[in-house]
Amino acid sequence: MVKWKDRTAPIFIENDDFISQPRKRLRLRFALVFVVTLGGTWAWHDVQADPYKEIRSGQLLATSTETGSPRVFANIDNKTTIEVSGMVAHVSVEQHFRNDHDSVLEGIYVFPLPDKAAVHRMRIRIGERIIRGIVKEKAQAKALYQQAKSKGNKAALVSQHRPNLFKTNVANIPPGETIVVELDYIDLVQYQQGQFELRFPMAITPRYSPRVQQRDDRQADDPQTVEALVADQLGWSQVYAPTTSVTQANLAVNRSPAALEVSTELTVSLDTGLPLKNIESAYHNININNQNDVYWVNLDHKIKPLQKDFVLRWQAQTGKSPKAALFKQSVKDEDYVQMMLLPPQEAMTEHYLPREMIYVIDTSGSMQGQSIIQAKKSLALALDQLTEQDHFNVLNFNTSTQQLFDSSLPATSENIINAKNYINRLQAGGGTEMMTALKKSLRHSSHEERVRQVIFITDGAVSNEEELFKAIYQHLGNSRLFTVGIGSAPNTYFMRKAAEFGRGSFTHIGDVNVVHERMARLFSKLNKPLIRDITIEWPAGSDAEQYPKKIPDLYEGEPLLVNASVKEFSGLIKLRGKWQGNKSWEKTLSMGSDVNHLGIGTLWARQKIQHLLDQKVKGRPEQEVRQSVLDVALTHQLMSPYTSFIAIDQKPNPKENPALGAKPLLNAVAMPKTATRATLSLLWGGGLMLFFIILKISMNKEEDYDLDK
Amino acid sequence: MISTNKRWKPYLATILFIAGMAATADGIAIYLKAHAAQILIEQAWKESINSGQIVKPWPWADTWPVARLRAKEAGTDLYVLQGAQGSALAFGPGWMADGVEPEQRGTKLIAGHRDTHFKFLQKIKKNDVLSLINKHGTEQQYRVHSIQIIDTSKENIMIDSREEKLVLITCYPFDAIETGGPQRYIVSAVRD
Numbered sequence: 001m002v003k004w005k006d007r008t009a010p011i012f013i014e015n016d017d018f019i020s021q022p023r024k025r026l027r028l029r030f031a032l033v034f035v036v037t038l039g040g041t042w043a044w045h046d047v048q049a050d051p052y053k054e055i056r057s058g059q060l061l062a063t064s065t066e067t068g069s070p071r072v073f074a075n076i077d078n079k080t081t082i083e084v085s086g087m088v089a090h091v092s093v094e095q096h097f098r099n100d101h102d103s104v105l106e107g108i109y110v111f112p113l114p115d116k117a118a119v120h121r122m123r124i125r126i127g128e129r130i131i132r133g134i135v136k137e138k139a140q141a142k143a144l145y146q147q148a149k150s151k152g153n154k155a156a157l158v159s160q161h162r163p164n165l166f167k168t169n170v171a172n173i174p175p176g177e178t179i180v181v182e183l184d185y186i187d188l189v190q191y192q193q194g195q196f197e198l199r200f201p202m203a204i205t206p207r208y209s210p211r212v213q214q215r216d217d218r219q220a221d222d223p224q225t226v227e228a229l230v231a232d233q234l235g236w237s238q239v240y241a242p243t244t245s246v247t248q249a250n251l252a253v254n255r256s257p258a259a260l261e262v263s264t265e266l267t268v269s270l271d272t273g274l275p276l277k278n279i280e281s282a283y284h285n286i287n288i289n290n291q292n293d294v295y296w297v298n299l300d301h302k303i304k305p306l307q308k309d310f311v312l313r314w315q316a317q318t319g320k321s322p323k324a325a326l327f328k329q330s331v332k333d334e335d336y337v338q339m340m341l342l343p344p345q346e347a348m349t350e351h352y353l354p355r356e357m358i359y360v361i362d363t364s365g366s367m368q369g370q371s372i373i374q375a376k377k378s379l380a381l382a383l384d385q386l387t388e389q390d391h392f393n394v395l396n397f398n399t400s401t402q403q404l405f406d407s408s409l410p411a412t413s414e415n416i417i418n419a420k421n422y423i424n425r426l427q428a429g430g431g432t433e434m435m436t437a438l439k440k441s442l443r444h445s446s447h448e449e450r451v452r453q454v455i456f457i458t459d460g461a462v463s464n465e466e467e468l469f470k471a472i473y474q475h476l477g478n479s480r481l482f483t484v485g486i487g488s489a490p491n492t493y494f495m496r497k498a499a500e501f502g503r504g505s506f507t508h509i510g511d512v513n514v515v516h517e518r519m520a521r522l523f524s525k526l527n528k529p530l531i532r533d534i535t536i537e538w539p540a541g542s543d544a545e546q547y548p549k550k551i552p553d554l555y556e557g558e559p560l561l562v563n564a565s566v567k568e569f570s571g572l573i574k575l576r577g578k579w580q581g582n583k584s585w586e587k588t589l590s591m592g593s594d595v596n597h598l599g600i601g602t603l604w605a606r607q608k609i610q611h612l613l614d615q616k617v618k619g620r621p622e623q624e625v626r627q628s629v630l631d632v633a634l635t636h637q638l639m640s641p642y643t644s645f646i647a648i649d650q651k652p653n654p655k656e657n658p659a660l661g662a663k664p665l666l667n668a669v670a671m672p673k674t675a676t677r678a679t680l681s682l683l684w685g686g687g688l689m690l691f692f693i694i695l696k697i698s699m700n701k702e703e704d705y706d707l708d709k
Numbered sequence: 710m711i712s713t714n715k716r717w718k719p720y721l722a723t724i725l726f727i728a729g730m731a732a733t734a735d736g737i738a739i740y741l742k743a744h745a746a747q748i749l750i751e752q753a754w755k756e757s758i759n760s761g762q763i764v765k766p767w768p769w770a771d772t773w774p775v776a777r778l779r780a781k782e783a784g785t786d787l788y789v790l791q792g793a794q795g796s797a798l799a800f801g802p803g804w805m806a807d808g809v810e811p812e813q814r815g816t817k818l819i820a821g822h823r824d825t826h827f828k829f830l831q832k833i834k835k836n837d838v839l840s841l842i843n844k845h846g847t848e849q850q851y852r853v854h855s856i857q858i859i860d861t862s863k864e865n866i867m868i869d870s871r872e873e874k875l876v877l878i879t880c881y882p883f884d885a886i887e888t889g890g891p892q893r894y895i896v897s898a899v900r901d
Contacts, residue, residue, distance in 0.1 A: 671861050672805065674827065674893070676825060678736045678739035679884075684728075687729075689726070692726045695722045702718075
C-alpha cells in the first residue's frame with residue numbers, strides 16, 4: 001500500500017498489485033457501520049473496498065489532508081484522439097486540470113483503462129515542470145529513482161492499482177496552476193456477433209462527499225486514511241443523496257461551475273480496411289465523414305458532463321466468404337504487419353465443417369472435491385451441444401486411461417445418454433498419467449473432412465510439461481486441442497501453451513458458478529468452424545516473424561489476427577486453408593496504402609515478449625531470454641518482467657512559496673561576478689610602466705650628470 | 710652617494726618594467742581570451758547541433774555551449790556557455806541554473822561580463838529584439854521591455870518562473886574600475 005504519510009518522497013513501484021488485504025478489511029468494517037447508521041444500501045461496501053471503483057474517466061484527485069470542504073481540481077478541457085486500425089485502437093488522451101484553491105495541493109491522476117489496454121506513454125505538465133513516464137530496464141529504473149530522490153526531485157508513483165486502473169501521484173501543485181496530463185495507450189476493439197465495439201471511459205459521475213464528521217474521526221486515528229479521503233472526494237452515485245444541510249454545502253462546493261462547463265473533444269479515425277455497413281454511437285451524437293475509406297467520427301458539439309462512456313459500434317459488410325485486411329506500421333528499419341481475417345456473418349449451416357469431438361476428463365486425485373463436480377458439469381453441457389452430423393467419444397484418465405467407445409460414434413441420442421451415464425459414474429482418485437491420454441485422444445482421425453476437436457478438461461497438475469508439449473506437437477495431426485482449466489488455481493501456463501501448440505484455445509473455469517457461462521461461450525465458438533489449416537505465405541525475402549506461429553482455425557463470430565515483423569514489406573501475401581468440407585480456400589492480399597498505423601508494432605511486440613518468456617520455461621538460459629525481452633520491451637516501451645514504468649519530475653519545483661507567485665531567486669550572494677579585472681590590470685600595467693619610464697629618465701639624467709663631472 | 714643611487718635604481722626599473730608588462734599582458738589576455746574563445750566555441754556549437762551531444766570547446770573545458778544569443782540592433786552574436794561560474798564567464802556569457810533550461814518554457818537567465826561579452830548591453834534599448842537559438846536549432850524572439858539597475862545589497866531580483874522571459878544580467882556601472890560591486894544591470898525581454 002502506498003504510505004501517504006511520505007507522499008512527498010518519491011515512490012517507485014514495479015509491481016501492479018499493492019492493495020493490502022488487512023487494511024481493506026478494516027475499511028470495509030467501517031463502511032458497514034456507516035451504512036447501517038445512514039440506513040443506506042449494501043452497495044456501499046463495494047465502493048469502500050476499492051476507493052477507485054467509481055472512477056469511470058480520467059480524473060485528477062486531490063489528496064489534501066486539510067479538514068473542511070473537500071478539494072477537487074477543476075477539469076477544464078479534454079481532448080481525445082483515437083486511431084483505429086482493424087482491431088487495434090491507439091488512444092491519445094489529453095486532459096487539463098486547474099488548482100482553483102489558494103494552497104498547494106497533492107494530486108493523484110487515475111485513469112480506468114479498458115480490460116486489454118496497456119499504457120506506453122505518459123507526460124504530465126505542471127507549469128514548466130514535466131513529469132515523464134518511461135519504460136526502463138528494472139535496475140536502471142531503480143537507479144534513476146534513487147538519483148531523483150537524492151537530488152530532491154520528485155519521482156512519481158506509477159502503478160496499476162488493479163490491472164486496469166492506471167494511477168500516478170503528482171506532488172506540489174501550486175495554486176492557479178494548470179496541469180496537463182497526456183496518456184497514450186493501445187486497446188483492442190471488441191467483436192461480438194458481427195459487431196465491432198470500441199469503448200472509451202469518459203463518464204463523469206455526479207459527486208459529493210456526504211461524510212464530513214466521519215472523515216475527521218478517522219483522520220485522528222490513522223494517517224493512512226488519506227486514501228479513504230480520496231474515496232470520499234470521488235463521491236458516490238446519486239442514490240445516496242444526502243439530506244443534511246452540512247452535506248448539501250459540500251455538494252455545492254464540488255459542483256463548481258468549472259466542473260460543469262468542461263469541454264470535451266473526441267475524434268476517432270476509423271480505418272477498418274473493409275467497407276462498413278454502419279457506424280453508430282451508443283450514447284452520444286456524432287458526426288461522420290468518410291475520406292479514402294477512413295471514417296472520421298467526432299462528437300458533434302462540445303458537451304457538458306457526460307453520464308456515459310463513449311461507445312462506438314460498427315459493422316463491416318460481410319458476404320458469404322471471409323474478408324481480410326492488412327495494416328502496416330513502420331518503426332525505424334522494421335515494418336510491422338497485421339492481418340485481420342473476418343468470418344462471414346451468417347454463414348450457411350452447410351458451411352460449418354463437420355466435427356469429431358473428443359472429450360477428455362481428468363479423474364486423478366487432485367481433481368477431488370469441487371473440481372470433479374465442475375468438470376462433470378462442463379462435460380454434460382458439452383454433450384448437449386452435439387448435433388447429429390457430429391461424431392464423438394469420451395476419455396477419462398488417472399493412473400490409466402479408459403474410453404467410452406472404441407472409436408468415435410455419431411452423436412445419436414442413445415449414444416449421448418450412454419455417455420452421460422458413463423460420466424456420472426466417474427470418481428476422482430489415483431495419479432495423473434496424462435501422456436497416454438493425450439496420445440490416445442490426438443490419434444490421427446480417419447475422417448479427413450472433419451474438424452477434430454479435443455476438449456481436455458483438467459487442473460493441469462503435471463510436472464512433465466515439456467514432454468507433453470512435444471507429444472502435442474508430434475501427434476496433433478489434424479486435431480485441435482482445447483484445454484479447459486478447472487479449479488481456482490490450475491496450471492494456466494501449461495494449459496495455455498498446450499492449447500497454443502494444439503491450435504486451439506484455453507478456457508479457465510475458476511468457480512462452479514461460471515461453468516455454464518464459460519462453457520457456453522466456448523461451445524458457441526466450437527460449433528461453427530469455417531476454415532481450417534490456415535497458412536500464410538509472406539513475400540519472398542521478407543523474413544517474416546509471425547505470431548501466433550501456428551495459425552488457429554477461423555470460427556464464425558471470431559476474427560483472426562496475425563501479427564508479423566517483416567523487412568520492408570512489399571508485394572502480396574497468400575492465405576491458404578480448407579473449407580466447406582475439404583475444398584481448398586485461397587486469398588491474396590496486398591497492402592492497400594502506405595499509411596502508418598499506430599499500435600501495430602506494439603501488438604506484435606507484446607506477442608513476441610510472451611513468446612520469449614515461454615522459451616525461458618522451455619529451458620533457454622534466463623540471461624539470453626532477458627536480453628531478448630529487453631530489446632523488444634525497450635524499443636516498444638512495454639512493461640515486462642525485466643522492465644518498469646517510472647515517472648520522474650524533471651525539474652524540482654521552484655515555487656515552494658505559493659503565496660507569492662514570484663519569489664526572490666537571486667540575491668547579492670548568488671549573483672554572478674560579472675566584471676573582469678582586465679581594466680584594473682591594464683591600469684596597473686600602465687601605472688607601473690609610467691613609473692618605470694620616470695625612473696629610467698631620472699637614471700639617464702644622473703648618468704649625464706656623472707659624465708659632465 | 711651617487712654610486713649608491715645607481716646601485717638600486719636599475720633593479721627597481723627592472724622590477725617595474727616586468728610588473729608593468731605582466732599586468733598589461735594580463736589585461737590584454739582577458740580580452741583576447743574572451744574573443745578568441747568564441748571562435749572555438751562556435752565550432753563546438755555546430756558539432757553539438759549536428760550530433761545532439763554535448764561538445765566541449767577544448768578538451769579540458771568545464772563548460773560547453775548551450776545556446777546562441779543574438780542582438781540585431783547592437784550587432785552582437787554570442788555563444789552562451791553552461792553555468793555562470795568565473796571559469797565559464799571568461800569565455801562567454803553563462804547560462805544560470807536558477808532559470809529554466811534553454812529548451813524549456815519559463816524565465817531564462819544569462820549572465821555576462823560587463824566589460825567583455827555583455828558590454829553591448831549598454832547599447833540595448835527598450836523594444837530591441839533579442840533572439841535565442843537552442844540546441845535543437847529553434848529560434849525564439851524576445852522583445853526588451855525593461856532595463857533596471859538594482860543594488861543587490863538592498864534588493865533582490867524577483868523572477869516569476871511562469872513568465873516566458875529572457876533576463877540578461879551584468880555588473881554596473883559599465884566603466885567601473887573596481888570589481889565586485891553590488892550593482893547589477895538587468896535587461897528583461899518577453900517572448901514575442
